[in-house]
Amino acid sequence: MKFDLSILAKHVPFLLEGAWLTFQTCLLAVLGSLILGTLVAAARTSASPQLNRLSAVYVDIFRNIPFIVQLFFFYFGLPEIGIYIDAFTTGVIAMSIAGGAFTSDVIRSGILAIDPGIIEAAQVSGLKKSTIFRKIVMPIALRASVRPLGSVFINLILTSSILSTITLNELTGSAKIVASQTFRPFEVYFVLLVAYAALTWFVSILIGMLHRYLNRNQAEGAV
Amino acid sequence: MISIAGLRKSFGAAIVLNGIDLEIRQGEVVSVLGSSGSGKSTLIRCINGLEKIDAGKITVDNFDVSKPRELSEARKRSGTVFQLFNLYPHMTAVQNVALAPVEVLKVPRKQAEAEARELLRSVGLSERADAYPAQLSGGQRQRVGICRALAMKPSYLLLDEVTSALDPEMTAEVLSILANLAKGGTTMVFVTHEIEFARSISTRIAFLDKGQMIADLPTKEFFSDKGMALPRVAQFLSKMRKD
Numbered sequence: 141m142k143f144d145l146s147i148l149a150k151h152v153p154f155l156l157e158g159a160w161l162t163f164q165t166c167l168l169a170v171l172g173s174l175i176l177g178t179l180v181a182a183a184r185t186s187a188s189p190q191l192n193r194l195s196a197v198y199v200d201i202f203r204n205i206p207f208i209v210q211l212f213f214f215y216f217g218l219p220e221i222g223i224y225i226d227a228f229t230t231g232v233i234a235m236s237i238a239g240g241a242f243t244s245d246v247i248r249s250g251i252l253a254i255d256p257g258i259i260e261a262a263q264v265s266g267l268k269k270s271t272i273f274r275k276i277v278m279p280i281a282l283r284a285s286v287r288p289l290g291s292v293f294i295n296l297i298l299t300s301s302i303l304s305t306i307t308l309n310e311l312t313g314s315a316k317i318v319a320s321q322t323f324r325p326f327e328v329y330f331v332l333l334v335a336y337a338a339l340t341w342f343v344s345i346l347i348g349m350l351h352r353y354l355n356r357n358q359a360e361g362a363v
Numbered sequence: 364m365i366s367i368a369g370l371r372k373s374f375g376a377a378i379v380l381n382g383i384d385l386e387i388r389q390g391e392v393v394s395v396l397g398s399s400g401s402g403k404s405t406l407i408r409c410i411n412g413l414e415k416i417d418a419g420k421i422t423v424d425n426f427d428v429s430k431p432r433e434l435s436e437a438r439k440r441s442g443t444v445f446q447l448f449n450l451y452p453h454m455t456a457v458q459n460v461a462l463a464p465v466e467v468l469k470v471p472r473k474q475a476e477a478e479a480r481e482l483l484r485s486v487g488l489s490e491r492a493d494a495y496p497a498q499l500s501g502g503q504r505q506r507v508g509i510c511r512a513l514a515m516k517p518s519y520l521l522l523d524e525v526t527s528a529l530d531p532e533m534t535a536e537v538l539s540i541l542a543n544l545a546k547g548g549t550t551m552v553f554v555t556h557e558i559e560f561a562r563s564i565s566t567r568i569a570f571l572d573k574g575q576m577i578a579d580l581p582t583k584e585f586f587s588d589k590g591m592a593l594p595r596v597a598q599f600l601s602k603m604r605k606d
Binding site: 264275 | 449450455462463
């Protein structure tokens with residue numbers, strides 16, 4: 141067999157469309173899991189036992205079920221009880237919920253790592269709980285969590301390839317179609333491999349930059 | 364006035380404060396002395412509501428700290444400086460100082476930051492006002508901590524072993540600022556191991572031993588025959604002076 145990438149040339153626009161869809165779902169899912177993860181982390185570290193338990197149950201459920209099963213349940217299961225959601229929305233929601241479970245765990249450990257004395261200083265100065273969470277707890281926890289959050293988000297990007305199983309022609313879905321049209325799976329999946337590697341490599345570089353930027357003033361003795 | 368009556372506090376089986384009565388009036392500087400584990404820090408943490416008290420009553424200007432609604436009023440009236448500074452690591456010195464005035468007293472940000480700079484200048488930190496805590500020395504951090512407490516214009520300053528984490532040179536930096544505050548009439552509750560300094564700035568000395576206040580005397584009397592007549596005080600003072 142001859143390795144020939146040129147046969148893919150005319151399929152590039154189609155593949156790029158898929159890549160664009162991947163980008164959109166991932167961006168929305170990252171935002172969704174960040175918001176959900178923050179709320180759940182707040183609930184898990186709150187003083188309310190009910191919120192604690194509820195959020196722990198959520199994390200345990202969604203971390204312990206294969207993503208593809210969750211996805212099938214949302215996309216093929218829910219219509220049986222009259223809930224129809226299109227593939228794109230289902231994908232974003234499922235990824236946000238699953239990602240939110242992991243994200244909340246990372247943020248929670250970031251919160252628990254904060255020196256309690258810092259929170260006490262905020263309390264005695266009369267700041268409201270919500271202000272302490274917004275202005276003190278979250279900024280400190282996020283700074284510490286940037287790298288592990290990056291791993292979660294990279295995992296989420298890779299997980300997005302599973303969305304091809306619910307008819308969403310994102311990058312992997314488009315590649316599957318091109319492979320079956322051209323009968324050149326080697327070239328097609330080679331390109332796919334490189335594309336995902338490049339995408340996640342790019343994201344991990346961004347994460348590294350963000351981490352350095354957020355922690356730029358935390359080095360001892362630097363001016 | 365800070366008024367403490369019949370205060371009891373235990374952690375599990377350990378009774379840390381066992382019936383404390385103490386009153387601190389405006390303009391007084393009360394130093395709380397006692398060996399480690401005598402309950403000094405816990406006393407401060409009860410006054411600012413960081414610990415729930417088991418029995419007794421603490422009021423700050425008649426606001427009861429054990430009632431959640433009154434605690435916030437009580438906290439507005441007192442400022443706390445901590446042993447380990449507890450600065451907000453993601454904020455500059457100015458931001459550390461200006462945060463509570465902006466959020467709690469609703470002072471416009473620009474004005475709060477200008478006042479923060481003025482406070483930092485008064486403790487010799489105008490050059491370091493935009494530095495982050497990690498970029499400051501221990502003594503500088505504690506001076507920021509003092510400014511943060513003062514920014515709320517508290518009626519009472521609660522100082523919890525504020526020099527214990529500092530070397531002698533940095534301790535001197537911080538103590539000179541406290542001496543100025545005392546001279547300026549700031550009311551202080553000063554938990555400390557710096558006996559000589561306590562002697563020089565305090566109007567009164569309270570001595571804690573095993574959760575009980577065994578002496579509450581004007582400074583002069585504490586360091587005279589009257590204080591030395593209490594065996595535990597005499598033992599403590601002679602030991603501390605040797606160290």
